[in-house]
Amino acid sequence: MRREYINYPKDVPVLISCANIIEYPIHWxxxxxxxxxxxxxxxxxxxxxxxxxxxxxIEIINIDEAHSIYSE
Structure with a gap:
């Protein structure tokens, strides 16, 4: 399990990305x-x-909530 720190662009507290996810291991x-x-x-x-x-x-995952994502 690992903690991820999000670095936001200057003056914008939002980071948007588009991804094709096969498997993303447990993290927060x-x-x-x-x-x-x-x-x-x-x-x-x-x-x-x-x-x-x-x-x-839409799914909203809270701060410090451990989660994983995968598709079949």
Whole structure:
């Protein structure tokens, strides 16, 4: 498990990225994470709870909440 520190651009407290995720191991952040599914589906595990996200779903993950992401 690892902690990720998000470095934001100067004067903008938001970092936006688009990714194709196959597997992202368990980690946590110093900020919230908002996931939005553009296409397909993937799974998010937060603590011991597993959630399936499909196209147009949004998931908000709290600060310091350990989570992992993967698709099949």
């Amino acid at each position: 952040h110093n900020s919230i994470e908002i996931l939005y599914v553009l296409k397909g589906k993937f799974y998010v595990t937060i603590d011991s709870d597993k959630y399936e996200l499909v196209e147009k779903d």
